[in-house]
Amino acid sequence: MKKALGSSWVAALTAVTLAGLAGCTHLAPSYERPAVPSTVVMPAEAAASANTTSAPLAWDALIRSPQLRPLVQQALANNRDVRVALLSVERARAQLGVVQADRYPTLGAGLSATRSPSLVTGKEVTLINAGVQFNAWELDFFGRIANLSEAAKAQLLATEAGRRSAELTLVAAVVTSYLNLAANIEQLAMAERALASRSDTLKLTQLKADVGAATQLELVSAQSLVAQAQSAVAQLSRARAQELNNLSVLVGGPVPTDALPPVPSPERMDAAADAANATTDATDVGGLAEVPGGLSSEALLARPDVVQAEQALIAAHANIGAARAAFFPRITLTASAGQVANVFSDLLQPGHFAWTLSSQALMTIFDAGRNQSNLEIAKINREIAVAQYEKAVQNAFRDTADALAAQASWRDQRSAQELQLRATREIARLTDLRASRGAASELERQDAQRNLLAAEQALVQTRLAEQLNRLTLWKAMGGG
Numbered sequence: 001m002k003k004a005l006g007s008s009w010v011a012a013l014t015a016v017t018l019a020g021l022a023g024c025t026h027l028a029p030s031y032e033r034p035a036v037p038s039t040v041v042m043p044a045e046a047a048a049s050a051n052t053t054s055a056p057l058a059w060d061a062l063i064r065s066p067q068l069r070p071l072v073q074q075a076l077a078n079n080r081d082v083r084v085a086l087l088s089v090e091r092a093r094a095q096l097g098v099v100q101a102d103r104y105p106t107l108g109a110g111l112s113a114t115r116s117p118s119l120v121t122g123k124e125v126t127l128i129n130a131g132v133q134f135n136a137w138e139l140d141f142f143g144r145i146a147n148l149s150e151a152a153k154a155q156l157l158a159t160e161a162g163r164r165s166a167e168l169t170l171v172a173a174v175v176t177s178y179l180n181l182a183a184n185i186e187q188l189a190m191a192e193r194a195l196a197s198r199s200d201t202l203k204l205t206q207l208k209a210d211v212g213a214a215t216q217l218e219l220v221s222a223q224s225l226v227a228q229a230q231s232a233v234a235q236l237s238r239a240r241a242q243e244l245n246n247l248s249v250l251v252g253g254p255v256p257t258d259a260l261p262p263v264p265s266p267e268r269m270d271a272a273a274d275a276a277n278a279t280t281d282a283t284d285v286g287g288l289a290e291v292p293g294g295l296s297s298e299a300l301l302a303r304p305d306v307v308q309a310e311q312a313l314i315a316a317h318a319n320i321g322a323a324r325a326a327f328f329p330r331i332t333l334t335a336s337a338g339q340v341a342n343v344f345s346d347l348l349q350p351g352h353f354a355w356t357l358s359s360q361a362l363m364t365i366f367d368a369g370r371n372q373s374n375l376e377i378a379k380i381n382r383e384i385a386v387a388q389y390e391k392a393v394q395n396a397f398r399d400t401a402d403a404l405a406a407q408a409s410w411r412d413q414r415s416a417q418e419l420q421l422r423a424t425r426e427i428a429r430l431t432d433l434r435a436s437r438g439a440a441s442e443l444e445r446q447d448a449q450r451n452l453l454a455a456e457q458a459l460v461q462t463r464l465a466e467q468l469n470r471l472t473l474w475k476a477m478g479g480g
Contacts, residue, residue: 028322029317059072074251081166104137108132111128114127130338141331168304169475183463186460187236198226205219300400302478304478305392313382316378317382326374329362410465
């Protein structure tokens with residue numbers, strides 16, 4: 001008897017479950033990726049190479065500096081923003097597990113005892129019940145839970161894309177800070193070298209002025225050049241300290257001394273300037289490799305921020321299905337099975353098995369427009385998600401187009417700046433030679449030195465801008 005009753009209960013439950021799963025209706029609108037809305041015109045070189053797009057560079061392929069790579073690894077391991085992004089992914093994964101658990105019954109086991117008067121005899125009767133049960137398990141006929149699960153899954157993927165976007169932003173921030181620090185160090189070395197040279201010139205001019213061999217104007221001009229160099233040293237020293245602090249925050253700890261950009265020697269700076277007439281390749285400018293310019297729409301649509309926006313749009317579509325399901329009945333099952341007896345000793349005896357199976361269908365008749373309003377909210381959220389996705393795509397195209405358009409112009413500007421520095425250095429050398437022979441005034445020599453320092457620092461800034469544009473292009477194309 002007990003076996004027959006148990007088999008009947010399992011068969012009934014299985015039949016109802018299969019019927020519920022077979023009759024599940026998907027009420028969410030069909031998802032189609034919105035068309036690319038961008039009206040940004042890509043540079044001709046990018047359009048020509050779109051069919052030969054290579055895989056995006058990984059950050060360790062982009063960065064060639066042996067001092068910078070360990071800092072990026074340290075930042076990815078220690079940075080708090082990335083840590084929050086990783087934890088957000090884990091939270092979204094746990095939330096998906098919570099939603100998916102609603103698709104299955106929650107089984108519980110219990111033991112209960114009641115004592116009450118019998119309606120027949122009036123005597124008190126004890127009833128002991130031991131078994132398993134589940135309450136209000138929803139049969140997802142109209143896809144409410146399925147759509148909520150789909151939305152949670154899309155939210156998880158959006159959060160994962162957000163994590164990749166956070167890592168991409170962090171790598172770009174560390175590289176930017178490092179390049180700025182390297183430029184500060186190089187400019188500071190130039191300024192300190194200029195200060196030493198001008199200080200020597202001031203001492204010599206002061207000696208000449210004491211014996212009447214130099215005018216007061218020449219002396220004041222020499223003093224002005226020294227003050228200018230002192231101001232530049234103070235400014236660059238401050239910028240170096242602040243950039244180092246910023247880099248320490250990004251990497252999540254102190255920056256090791258051996259990871260700092262090296263201080264360039266005067267010979268190295270002179271050699272860099274003398275390379276102006278040589279044919280220079282863009283990959284030999286600094287610490288970043290050349291970023292391939294070929295791209296396609298599909299490559300840009302794989303950018304982490306674009307993927308994040310699209311997954312948010314998919315979640316919004318699924319939420320519409322969940323909101324529509326609220327207009328239909330919610331069908332739930334409640335079941336229990338176990339042993340029932342009047343005394344504990346009979347619980348394990350045959351013939352005391354009992355089971356119950358009941359269902360309930362609840363449908364909202366009047367809710368003052370709550371369900372309709374929720375549906376309207378879900379639809380509006382989808383339209384917002386569409387606009388946000390289109391904006392992300394537009395930003396991707398604009399960022400890439402801007403960086404590609406600037407790539408060649410920065411290369412040309414750097415070459416021109418190198419030529420200008422070479423000419424300015426030669427002018428300073430010849431003016432110094434003429435001044436030593438009395439063919440040029442001290443003011444001319446000082447003016448040539450002032451122009452030389454300005455040209456040296458301008459070249460550093462131009463090279464920095466070219467490197468940062470290379471980094472911007474790498475980030476705009478989604479990194480690697």
